[in-house]
Amino acid sequence: MNDNTRVTIQWFNNPPGGPDTLHKGETREYPVVPEMELLKTGFSNKTVKITSTNNITVQAINCKKTSTQTSLVMPTDQLGTKYFIPPIPNIQGTTVPSDIVTTAVTERAPFKLVIVNTDKVNQVTVGNNQIISLHPYELSQVLVRDNALRTVQANSAVAVLFGHTCAMKDNCTCGQLYATLPPANNETLKFYIPLILAQNASAFVLLSERGSTTKVLAFNEDLQLVEAAGSAIFYRPGLLLTLIPDKDFGSCYVVNTIPDMQTFALIVVNKSLTDGVHNGTLPLQNPQWQELKGTEYVSTLVAVGNQSVIWHASSKMAVYFFGKKDSAWFGNPAPVISKTPDFRGCVLSPxxxxxxxxxxxxxxxxxxxxxxxxxxxxxxxxxxxxxxxxxxxxxxxxxxxxxxxxxxxxxxxxxxxxxxxxxxxxxxxxxxxxxxxxxxxxxxxxxxxxxxxxxxxxxxxxxxxxxxxxxxxxxxx
Known part of the structure; x- marks a missing residue:
């Protein structure tokens, strides 16, 4: 996001590489070495530490055969010490019927948590009594076998991923399915859900709230606004998407592309403020706005080039990175560059x-x-x-x-x-x-x-x- 930003990459116990110098708007890919692949369960020091002299955004991308997964990597200062664990979605052939779940078959294995520690020796409690000790930059994989595991509580900040190694999708295929969980929140938040997310698929909203309350809601056109004192995750075959609550809306986002794949920005904004949305230097060109039933909001899907900066001149909005490979969707919340709207553009420093x-x-x-x-x-x-x-x-x-x-x-x-x-x-x-x-x-x-x-x-x-x-x-x- 700034000129002359030095970036250092360190693959678990290896010496740091670089530093590489990046300039404003520049992107760089770092292929993950095969040795980084995790085993099914347990502890591991196979983590990547990325440090920079200025703010940057980091997106993790995994492409394997017909499966593509992306995730926004959260900076350590935005991580938390407590997380609510979502309910497990009903996936035919993976979690349904329940008696087929077994660690012996990859696509029928239980869902799991991947808990990644930061720079301090840490103690993490999963559920009521499962205690895990983690060294700096160590991770642990925890199987989610029952409804008793509803919270992750740590002494120091951690990152938590929720998902499955190879959940069933369609045509007897399975693929990786993960979402980065947001830190726990106790206030009631609003989540706006565009109908296009469920295009040609059965979909559900997974709610995890304070008091260890969870809900699985079948998504339809009457459920385009959900309120919860916690987090909300949207599920459709092949996609777990952490939804952006209204309090975390931003005024500027950056959306990058993946080569040889269709890439989009999904924009959610108040219907009276659509004229303020820009893609780069220009207002959106001929957007097809779709109302979110029962709300004052609308959404649109915009194809993006090599890199798109989506910003609003006077208000805040939600933007998601989305991609499509064949018939499979993947995506994540787009990285927020700024929460300060300005008619002149995307603000780094107000x-x-x-x-x-x-x-x-x-x-x-x-x-x-x-x-x-x-x-x-x-x-x-x-x-x-x-x-x-x-x-x-x-x-x-x-x-x-x-x-x-x-x-x-x-x-x-x-x-x-x-x-x-x-x-x-x-x-x-x-x-x-x-x-x-x-x-x-x-x-x-x-x-x-x-x-x-x-x-x-x-x-x-x-x-x-x-x-x-x-x-x-x-x-x-």
């Missing part, structure tokens, strides 16, 4: 708007802002002006009535100019303003209620507060 806490002259306000690592604000374009006015309304408690902005008159030519050297076009002068060169050479903006942020020319030595500003850092825009 803008800063600050109202000064001291009243000084215009020249002194320049130094005040510089000392804060900011600039006296220049906002030459009408869209940015409206945006900043909204920000000021959120910040000001009506105690500050006027502020300096980064516009003044040239002493040599008498022309107005912005400090950032942008041309003066959209202006918001008060009636009778600006006056002559003798009436004032620096611009004061009113914050009084009902004055609509009008500008006036004032004596630059007059003490007043100021607006300090720093532009956002954009990943795309």
């Amino acid at each position: 803008e800063v708007v600050k109202i000064a806490d001291v009243a000084v002259g215009w020249r002194e306000s320049l130094k005040y802002c510089k000392d804060k690592g900011l600039d006296l604000i220049s906002f030459p374009k009408a869209q940015l002006q409206s945006h900043i006015y909204e920000k000021i309304l959120q910040l000001n408690n009506h105690t500050v009535q006027a502020v300096w902005i980064g516009m003044r008159r040239s002493s040599r030519s008498g022309e107005w100019y912005w400090l950032n050297q942008q041309p003066v076009s959209a202006t918001n002068w008060d009636e009778g303003e600006p006056g002559t060169i003798f009436d004032g050479q620096c611009v004061l903006m009113s914050l009084e209620t009902g004055m609509d942020f009008v500008w006036s020319g004032k004596d630059c030595c007059m003490p007043a507060y100021s607006i300090c500003y720093k532009e956002p850092v954009l990943f795309w825009g």
Whole structure:
């Protein structure tokens, strides 16, 4: 996501490789060595440690014959110490009928948890009494044989995967089936489920909630909104998809492709805000929005190129990475780049708007802002002006009535100019303003209620507060 990002890959006990240097928007593939394949059960140190000097996104991809699985790898600072274990889906030939489940046959083996430890010696309790001790970067596979295993509780952060080595799909074939579980959540959340997920297939929603409560709900067009105090996973043959709760919606996502496969972005957004969705530099081109019954939301499926940045100009949304190989679907929640919507693009570091806490002259306000690592604000374009006015309304408690902005008159030519050297076009002068060169050479903006942020020319030595500003850092825009 940033230029000059150094990435180091370490395969379990081997010396670290690299570092490799990646630039903003660049992707790189790292093939997994065959020695990394896990045995059926037990402990293992076959983990990969990825470190970077800046934020990156990591997606794991497994392709084997007719089976493709993808997973978003969560950074360690987003992992948790407690997880709710989903109910096991009914899969004919794998979990149904129940008396066929056996560790002796791969496709009839029990579902399992893969618990991956981070950098500390850790103790993990699965269910009520199964205690596991893990060394740093060690993992353990735990079979989920009954409903007693409903929680994972660890002393330190872990990652938890839920799934099956080779669950039955169709035409007497089986394939890998895994989902990365989100950390446990006790508040009631909303999960929006597009109907297209169940296209030409029987599907279920697997709910795991506080109090060790689980539910398996048959999915249909009347079940496009689910509320749960926990997590929700969507199941259809060949796919376990962790659903994105409304509190985790983002404003910008990145969606990559897999060679020789169809790749899509599945977008869920409020139906009144569809115009704000962009793919790269452009608004979505001719999207086919489909309403989610019983909600204010709609969804659409968008084909993506080598890399697509899906962002919203004013709101948050959910985006999933989806792919299709033959008739089989695979996918995962797309990585969130930002949760700060901005009309200019995808934000890596949000803008800063600050109202000064001291009243000084215009020249002194320049130094005040510089000392804060900011600039006296220049906002030459009408869209940015409206945006900043909204920000000021959120910040000001009506105690500050006027502020300096980064516009003044040239002493040599008498022309107005912005400090950032942008041309003066959209202006918001008060009636009778600006006056002559003798009436004032620096611009004061009113914050009084009902004055609509009008500008006036004032004596630059007059003490007043100021607006300090720093532009956002954009990943795309």
